[in-house]
Amino acid sequence: MIAFEHVGKAYDGRVAVDDVSLSIAEGEFVVVIGPSGSGKSTMLKMVNRLVEHDRGRILFAGDEIRRFKPEALRLRMGYAIQSIGLIPHWTVEQNIAAVPELLGWPRSRVRDRVTELLELLDLAPATYRRRYPHQLSGGQQQRVGVARALAGDPAILLMDEPFGSLDPVTRDALQQEIARIHKASGKTILFVTHDIDEALRLATRIVLLDQGRVVQDGTPREILAYPAADFVSEFVGRGDIGLKLLGLDTVSGLVRRGESAAGDAIPISASLREALSIAIARGVDRLPVADDQGRAVGAIAVADITKPRA
Amino acid sequence: MNAVRNRVLLVLVILAIVAAWGLAFLTVAPNRLVSGTAIPLSQVSEPWRAVLLVPSLVLLLAVFLPQRRNTHAAVAVAATLLLFGLVWLAGAHAARLAESASPITRIAFGGGFWVLALLAWLAAVDAIERSRLGPVAIALAHFAVFLPIAVLLLGGELDHLSLLKEYATRRDVFDVALVRHVEIVAAALVPTLVAGIPLGISLFRHAKSQASVFAVLNVIQTVPSIALFGLLIAPLALLATAIPGLRDLGISGIGVAPAVIALVLYSLLPVVRSTVAGLVQVPRPVVEAATGMGLSRAQIFRRVEVPIALPVFLSGVRIAAVQAVGLAVVAALIGAGGLGALVFQGLASGALDLVLLGVIPTVALAVVVDAAFRVLASSTGTQTG
Numbered sequence: 001m002i003a004f005e006h007v008g009k010a011y012d013g014r015v016a017v018d019d020v021s022l023s024i025a026e027g028e029f030v031v032v033i034g035p036s037g038s039g040k041s042t043m044l045k046m047v048n049r050l051v052e053h054d055r056g057r058i059l060f061a062g063d064e065i066r067r068f069k070p071e072a073l074r075l076r077m078g079y080a081i082q083s084i085g086l087i088p089h090w091t092v093e094q095n096i097a098a099v100p101e102l103l104g105w106p107r108s109r110v111r112d113r114v115t116e117l118l119e120l121l122d123l124a125p126a127t128y129r130r131r132y133p134h135q136l137s138g139g140q141q142q143r144v145g146v147a148r149a150l151a152g153d154p155a156i157l158l159m160d161e162p163f164g165s166l167d168p169v170t171r172d173a174l175q176q177e178i179a180r181i182h183k184a185s186g187k188t189i190l191f192v193t194h195d196i197d198e199a200l201r202l203a204t205r206i207v208l209l210d211q212g213r214v215v216q217d218g219t220p221r222e223i224l225a226y227p228a229a230d231f232v233s234e235f236v237g238r239g240d241i242g243l244k245l246l247g248l249d250t251v252s253g254l255v256r257r258g259e260s261a262a263g264d265a266i267p268i269s270a271s272l273r274e275a276l277s278i279a280i281a282r283g284v285d286r287l288p289v290a291d292d293q294g295r296a297v298g299a300i301a302v303a304d305i306t307k308p309r310a
Numbered sequence: 311m312n313a314v315r316n317r318v319l320l321v322l323v324i325l326a327i328v329a330a331w332g333l334a335f336l337t338v339a340p341n342r343l344v345s346g347t348a349i350p351l352s353q354v355s356e357p358w359r360a361v362l363l364v365p366s367l368v369l370l371l372a373v374f375l376p377q378r379r380n381t382h383a384a385v386a387v388a389a390t391l392l393l394f395g396l397v398w399l400a401g402a403h404a405a406r407l408a409e410s411a412s413p414i415t416r417i418a419f420g421g422g423f424w425v426l427a428l429l430a431w432l433a434a435v436d437a438i439e440r441s442r443l444g445p446v447a448i449a450l451a452h453f454a455v456f457l458p459i460a461v462l463l464l465g466g467e468l469d470h471l472s473l474l475k476e477y478a479t480r481r482d483v484f485d486v487a488l489v490r491h492v493e494i495v496a497a498a499l500v501p502t503l504v505a506g507i508p509l510g511i512s513l514f515r516h517a518k519s520q521a522s523v524f525a526v527l528n529v530i531q532t533v534p535s536i537a538l539f540g541l542l543i544a545p546l547a548l549l550a551t552a553i554p555g556l557r558d559l560g561i562s563g564i565g566v567a568p569a570v571i572a573l574v575l576y577s578l579l580p581v582v583r584s585t586v587a588g589l590v591q592v593p594r595p596v597v598e599a600a601t602g603m604g605l606s607r608a609q610i611f612r613r614v615e616v617p618i619a620l621p622v623f624l625s626g627v628r629i630a631a632v633q634a635v636g637l638a639v640v641a642a643l644i645g646a647g648g649l650g651a652l653v654f655q656g657l658a659s660g661a662l663d664l665v666l667l668g669v670i671p672t673v674a675l676a677v678v679v680d681a682a683f684r685v686l687a688s689s690t691g692t693q694t695g
């Protein structure tokens with residue numbers, strides 16, 4: 001879908017992105033992460049030509065991006081940013097409809113698309129369609145921002161720290177939302193963040209950037225289990241790498257079916273990290289496990305969670 | 311002190327009582343050139359002074375009432391009635407005095423009248439602003455305050471007052487002056503906008519040249535208007551003699567041409583500055599998001615930047631227009647005509663009524679222009695915020 005080939009970018013002689021090569025396949029959820037000034041945002045903006053790269057090539061669906069008119073290229077890519085950037089004097093509907101209208105969709109299809117996206121992002125269309133951005137909460141504005149990025153049914157979604165300014169509860173809800181949308185639509189997503197937990201939670205693949213160079217490129221598990229450099233283990237948080245690894249798996253793999261334990265059941269979709277945390281908090285070594293409908297499934301033992309695995 | 315709910319109104323009422331007893335309500339002079347003798351409010355048409363009493367009592371009462379919407383409405387209506395009553399009483403008393411006086415006797419508003427009228431107007435303005443109405447409703451309410459006076463004026467009730475006598479003898483001159491005044495202002499604003507808007511946009515795009523251009527415009531702004539008018543006389547006179555056709559177009563060292571040029575120079579600063587300020591305050595993330603969505607530069611300018619910049623821009627044009635209405639008075643000194651011509655004639659001959667005949671319409675014109683632009687600006691800016 002997107003390929004970087006030895007791409008470089010410097011601002012007034014200061015290198016922001018240095019010889020990056022990266023290939024993103026269709027359907028991947030790639031999170032680019034790094035400290036501030038690592039060039040991650042520049043990398044994203046080069047894809048839709050908000051920033052022009054000065055060395056190497058960037059391909060979109062096999063073609064050099066400079067072959068496209070910038071506006072035409074951007075219409076095929078959804079774009080969401082941290083400060084949301086909703087147009088303040090446009091209604092929610094006008095904001096979402098802008099790209100489909102520029103693409104020349106017929107009016108009825110645009111209308112249906114707006115309704116569909118508002119529903120997808122849990123905003124009642126009848127209530128929110130005619131609202132202005134300043135009448136929405138921060139979380140609702142960001143939902144509209146995501147809906148707008150999705151509006152033109154883009155081939156790829158570019159998201160630049162989209163949830164950076166939200167409170168933890170709202171951010172959590174929107175992370176769930178975007179993970180669900182990725183699963184349901186199979187859209188390719190290129191996502192920039194500096195939050196390692198967000199990256200581990202969302203990514204199918206993490207690209208760790210430092211001073212404009214790719215330090216490591218791998219699945220969340222690979223990044224945690226086999227950090228390629230000291231910088232990586234430091235960045236992901238040396239002290240709780242183990243816990244973060246546990247956060248990648250759910251209880252379902254280790255549940256002892258048919259067995260039972262005392263206390264309130266935890267859902268089978270909970271992560272091993274949550275299970276361990278609950279067990280420690282309750283001071284027990286076994287927890288009952290229930291399925292999504294609340295029916296008892298079995299139990300999970302702390303010993304199984306902490307037992308070394310390959 | 312807790313009983314007082316509206317201190318502004320209390321101050322206005324106290325000042326009004328002082329003015330009513332302490333200052334002349336009308337003055338009577340045997341002709342237009344000598345100063346007259348004072349008639350205090352207490353000597354004005356005894357039975358009819360009650361028309362002032364009722365609204366005055368309402369205002370006094372409102373000082374101690376809870377400040378609700380109804381109270382503000384009552385204050386606005388009472389103040390409007392008081393203003394009407396003052397003008398009507400002055401007109402009626404002047405008519406009664408005129409019956410037994412010679413035709414050249416001048417009956418003029420006294421200091422007490424002006425102070426009372428101003429206080430009544432301020433009370434109305436204050437109540438209207440407190441009422442939390444929409445911007446259009448507020449503008450209409452401001453006009454409504456003067457509506458009863460306009461009725462008196464058109465109905466001939468005030469014809470025996472010296473100001474109206476002055477108007478009656480100079481009606482033709484006045485009408486020409488008023489039209490000329492509006493023409494000068496309009497003739498200055500059109501080129502200002504035509505030049506100022508593109509200049510503002512290009513300064514916004516090339517921020518480096520802002521400092522030098524604004525320095526020049528600021529210097530122009532600090533030149534006193536009289537001096538600027540004077541400075542333009544010599545070059546324009548030379549130009550008119552050098553190029554024969556120009557004189558036929560009405561361009562010469564004195565008259566309308568230098569006046570319009572000077573007003574354009576003065577108006578450029580607020581227009582250019584507000585164009586730049588309006589565009590600068592468009593949030594960068596909004597522009598970046600719009601760019602990232604795939605809008606072209608022209609689409610972003612037209613659909614995103616201009617609407618967001620419009621309220622600030624219009625407030626700059628409002629300042630330029632109000633300023634031009636005032637400065638155009640001075641333009642009369644270099645022969646441009648307009649309401650200033652009446653003012654300077656009056657000053658030269660010591661006829662206060664003639665001065666007022668020039669000043670009052672100028673102020674009214676400025677107020678109307680100001681209100682019109684305020685309504686325009688707020689109606690374009692209601693959806694942001």
